[in-house]
Amino acid sequence: MSWKLFWLLVEAARLTVLLSIISISIGFVLSSIVCAAVMSTNRAARIGGKLFVSFFRGTPLLVQLLLIYYLLPQIGLNVPSEVAAIVGMSLCTAAYQAEILRGGFSSVPKGLIEAANMCGLSKFATFRRIRLPIAVQLTIPALISEAIMMLKSSSLVSVVGVVELSRMAQDLAASTYRPLELFAAAGLIYLIINLVVAALGLKLEKQMQWGRT
Amino acid sequence: MTGLPAIKVEKLVKRFGKTTVLNGIDLVVERGEVTCLLGPSGSGKSTLLRCVALLEEANEGFIEINGMPLGFASGPNGERVRLPAAETQKVRAHIGMVFQQFNLWPHMTALGNVAEALVTVRGMPRKDAEERAMAQLSKVGLSDRAGHYPSELSGGQQQRVAIARALALDPDIMLFDEPTSSLDPELTGEVLNVMRDLAESGMTMLVVTHEIGFAASVGSKIVFLDQGKLIVEGKPEEVFGKPRHERIDQFLDTYLDRGAATLL
Numbered sequence: 341m342s343w344k345l346f347w348l349l350v351e352a353a354r355l356t357v358l359l360s361i362i363s364i365s366i367g368f369v370l371s372s373i374v375c376a377a378v379m380s381t382n383r384a385a386r387i388g389g390k391l392f393v394s395f396f397r398g399t400p401l402l403v404q405l406l407l408i409y410y411l412l413p414q415i416g417l418n419v420p421s422e423v424a425a426i427v428g429m430s431l432c433t434a435a436y437q438a439e440i441l442r443g444g445f446s447s448v449p450k451g452l453i454e455a456a457n458m459c460g461l462s463k464f465a466t467f468r469r470i471r472l473p474i475a476v477q478l479t480i481p482a483l484i485s486e487a488i489m490m491l492k493s494s495s496l497v498s499v500v501g502v503v504e505l506s507r508m509a510q511d512l513a514a515s516t517y518r519p520l521e522l523f524a525a526a527g528l529i530y531l532i533i534n535l536v537v538a539a540l541g542l543k544l545e546k547q548m549q550w551g552r553t
Numbered sequence: 554m555t556g557l558p559a560i561k562v563e564k565l566v567k568r569f570g571k572t573t574v575l576n577g578i579d580l581v582v583e584r585g586e587v588t589c590l591l592g593p594s595g596s597g598k599s600t601l602l603r604c605v606a607l608l609e610e611a612n613e614g615f616i617e618i619n620g621m622p623l624g625f626a627s628g629p630n631g632e633r634v635r636l637p638a639a640e641t642q643k644v645r646a647h648i649g650m651v652f653q654q655f656n657l658w659p660h661m662t663a664l665g666n667v668a669e670a671l672v673t674v675r676g677m678p679r680k681d682a683e684e685r686a687m688a689q690l691s692k693v694g695l696s697d698r699a700g701h702y703p704s705e706l707s708g709g710q711q712q713r714v715a716i717a718r719a720l721a722l723d724p725d726i727m728l729f730d731e732p733t734s735s736l737d738p739e740l741t742g743e744v745l746n747v748m749r750d751l752a753e754s755g756m757t758m759l760v761v762t763h764e765i766g767f768a769a770s771v772g773s774k775i776v777f778l779d780q781g782k783l784i785v786e787g788k789p790e791e792v793f794g795k796p797r798h799e800r801i802d803q804f805l806d807t808y809l810d811r812g813a814a815t816l817l
Contacts, residue, residue, distance in 0.1 A: 449654075449656070451656040452656055454608055454652070454656065455650075455652065455656035455657075455715075455718075458608070458645075458649070458650040458719070459718065459722060460642065460645070460646055460670055460722065461669075461673055461674060462674075465673045465674070469658075469673060470658055473660045474658075474659065474660060477660065548660075550659050550702045550703075551701065551702025551703070551704040551705040
């Protein structure tokens with residue numbers, strides 16, 4: 341396989357990475373809102389949050405992407421397919437991340453919150469200073485796994501016409517009749533990206549060990 | 554405020570589901586007194602302490618801190634009226650608490666743990682808060698461990714940091730919930746010494762403990778609970794001296810069996 345072909349794949353991989361980073365970040369912000377809703381004392385918020393999680397975890401990302409792609413123009417939003425892809429991916433990962441965070445929050449030892457309470461920390465201060473950092477620390481491994489899953493799932497956005505790594509490999513395979521090499525190369529690129537993500541995750545995990553070495 | 558007891562508990566009842574854990578407790582703790590709550594496990598002593606800290610809400614009865622109602626006030630017909638949260642928080646600010654499991658925040662250093670509320674609650678600039686935290690840590694003999702995370706400290710050191718954290722907020726009442734129960738016997742001494750110093754400085758203390766030796770030597774009053782009721786209360790020499798209450802005899806026997814005879 342020529343370097344030129346490989347370079348085209350790398351170019352497409354940049355889009356894969358970009359889409360993933362944006363979606364995972366938006367998803368994280370959304371997930372904190374969804375998680376707060378699910379854990380809220382407000383019944384309507386709880387139901388809304390649970391419905392969101394059930395829908396986006398319970399249906400395939402592929403179906404969600406197609407729905408969003410065809411739905412957005414219907415409600416008068418003519419956006420590029422990249423945007424539709426980001427919306428779909430963000431919503432989907434938000435549901436998963438919200439569940440991961442919820443698990444993290446419920447694993448924060450109750451005594452730590454009682455100590456904060458006895459020291460006069462307000463509910464919000466307890467959340468910001470105690471519960472959030474500990475929940476994030478507890479969930480980093482799961483959040484990194486989710487990020488890796490999303491990176492791989494981003495191959496699905498080719499259905500709405502975004503030419504990312506997988507789609508580029510497919511297109512090039514069709515035009516060059518060399519599917520084996522191209523898909524092997526694409527797989528290798530995914531693997532390298534995810535190895536980097538995993539390594540960064542491990543580094544972050546170590547940084548948040550707080551003395552336990 | 555002088556003259557009023559530091560803690561006054563009146564007809565306190567606490568139920569968990571169908572189980573009555575506290576069955577009408579009356580207790581007065583005077584200022585500067587060290588009251589030790591003793592009793593077998595399940596007697597309700599920790600629950601009583603947690604009610605005084607308002608970590609648990611009692612079902613009936615009243616608690617006053619320095620003469621101010623805690624959480625609930627007595628209405629015109631003696632019914633319980635819930636007080637506004639802000640008012641309750643003000644009353645609770647008089648109380649510091651030390652837990653059996655230390656409950657230090659793992660993501661903050663010893664210094665960070667002690668300084669945290671000074672910054673987030675009192676609004677002190679971090680530098681001033683850390684200075685004060687440092688002074689508090691040296692009082693418990695841990696200024697050289699200020700930069701360590703809880704996981705890098707021994708249990709005894711963690712508990713001393715927890716005591717410093719509570720003291721940094723200038724409480725006038727300190728509650729201790731079995732402060733040495735999760736420590737190795739070798740480490741209990743350092744924590745008890747800090748508590749002894751604190752008692753000598755005149756701090757009002759309510760201590761749930763199994764350390765009978767400590768209760769007998771430091772306690773100004775012993776309160777013995779059994780099955781949610783206050784069975785005996787009095788000065789250590791009255792409670793432990795002869796003749797003693799049958800239930801105390803029974804309780805002490807289990808300790809004497811374990812070779813604690815020398816303590817009494």
